[in-house]
Amino acid sequence: MTRVDVHDPRATMRVMALPGPGERLRLERRPIPQPGPHDVLVRITACGVCRTDLHVQDNELPDIAWPIVPGHQAVGEVVAAGARSVVPVGTRVGIAWLAGTCGACEFCATGRENLCDHARFNGYHVDGGFADYMLADSRFCFPLSVATPAAESTPLLCAGLIGFRTLRLAGDATRIGIYGFGSAAHIITQVARYESRQVFAFTRPGDTSAQDFARRCGADWAGDSHQPSPAPLDAALIFAPDGALVPKALRDLKKGGTVVCGGIHMSDIPSFPYTDLWQERQIRSVANLTREDGHAFMALADRVSIRPQITTYSLESANDALDDLRDGAINGTAVLVMD
Numbered sequence: 203m204t205r206v207d208v209h210d211p212r213a214t215m216r217v218m219a220l221p222g223p224g225e226r227l228r229l230e231r232r233p234i235p236q237p238g239p240h241d242v243l244v245r246i247t248a249c250g251v252c253r254t255d256l257h258v259q260d261n262e263l264p265d266i267a268w269p270i271v272p273g274h275q276a277v278g279e280v281v282a283a284g285a286r287s288v289v290p291v292g293t294r295v296g297i298a299w300l301a302g303t304c305g306a307c308e309f310c311a312t313g314r315e316n317l318c319d320h321a322r323f324n325g326y327h328v329d330g331g332f333a334d335y336m337l338a339d340s341r342f343c344f345p346l347s348v349a350t351p352a353a354e355s356t357p358l359l360c361a362g363l364i365g366f367r368t369l370r371l372a373g374d375a376t377r378i379g380i381y382g383f384g385s386a387a388h389i390i391t392q393v394a395r396y397e398s399r400q401v402f403a404f405t406r407p408g409d410t411s412a413q414d415f416a417r418r419c420g421a422d423w424a425g426d427s428h429q430p431s432p433a434p435l436d437a438a439l440i441f442a443p444d445g446a447l448v449p450k451a452l453r454d455l456k457k458g459g460t461v462v463c464g465g466i467h468m469s470d471i472p473s474f475p476y477t478d479l480w481q482e483r484q485i486r487s488v489a490n491l492t493r494e495d496g497h498a499f500m501a502l503a504d505r506v507s508i509r510p511q512i513t514t515y516s517l518e519s520a521n522d523a524l525d526d527l528r529d530g531a532i533n534g535t536a537v538l539v540m541d
């Protein structure tokens with residue numbers, strides 16, 4: 203991509219936009235937006251593709267701001283900043299799911315901005331990173347080290363962060379089951395191993411490629427999701443959007459164990475006998491992230507030296523990336539690379 207003068211009002215950028223529910227991404231040229239007082243304009247280097255982008259395409263989330271540019275795992279360089287930006291021009295930043303919060307509701311006031319009543323999300327309520335440039339509120343960006351290639355940092359911003367929050371909600375569980383071995387799972391397995399936990403990976407039945415991948419990432423055991431766990435689990439982390447895994451995971455738990463559902467959308471959970479929940483087993487979900495999660499996880503990721511596995515696509519090939527993710531044809535994370 204040739205450098206353009208971002209302050210030139212005639213300058214344009216490429217975006218891949220979803221025009222409406224169920225439609226495919228369409229390449230458009232749009233004017234480069236100008237930052238508001240708290241904003242930064244970021245020249246995107248790479249943007250990860252997430253299962254949530256499929257949920258947006260499929261209209262499975264409420265109140266999507268159609269037409270929308272998806273993408274909430276963007277890494278790039280700040281090329282212009284508003285007067286009140288807290289991030290200077292020239293900084294490499296990561297832009298994650300949380301675009302902004304109200305700062306005033308009861309959740310914001312009690313350290314739970316991930317549950318903010320008026321939260322806005324990138325690639326859902328505001329245009330995201332499937333583009334050459336993107337605006338972001340500087341207060342919600344994460345400065346990143348330039349030591350890691352930008353494309354390899356992108357999976358940390360959603361898959362890694364949501365996986366991190368999911369793992370933290372499992373407490374100090376030492377034996378963990380992970381259901382659905384995709385982007386989040388392959389990152390969080392590396393964190394769990396770093397923390398000396400055991401990881402049992404459950405994949406779609408017969409998906410030996412994902413099972414091999416799980417073992418390569420450090421899982422102690424990998425097998426089909428309908429198999430009983432070879433040993434009782436302290437916690438189960440569910441990343442696959444399949445509600446039937448919830449009662450299955452409950453049955454794999456020890457007494458007092460927890461099932462943590464890490465996805466934003468899941469098919470209905472079938473009913474199950476109360477005895478499966480009895481003995482203080484619990485089921486809970488994870489929603490979004492706080493900025494504190496982001497800063498804590500980025501620091502941890504540097505210590506762990508997480509190596510995400512990525513498959514790269516050009517911006518114009520974003521539809522192929524979404525299709526491959528939908529088909530389960532990617533081990534690790536699909537990443538759009540802009541240059």
Ligand SMILES: [Zn+2]
Nearest residue numbers: 304307310318
């Ligand atoms: Zn709020």
Ligand SMILES: [Zn+2]
Nearest residue numbers: 252254360361
């Ligand atoms: Zn995501």
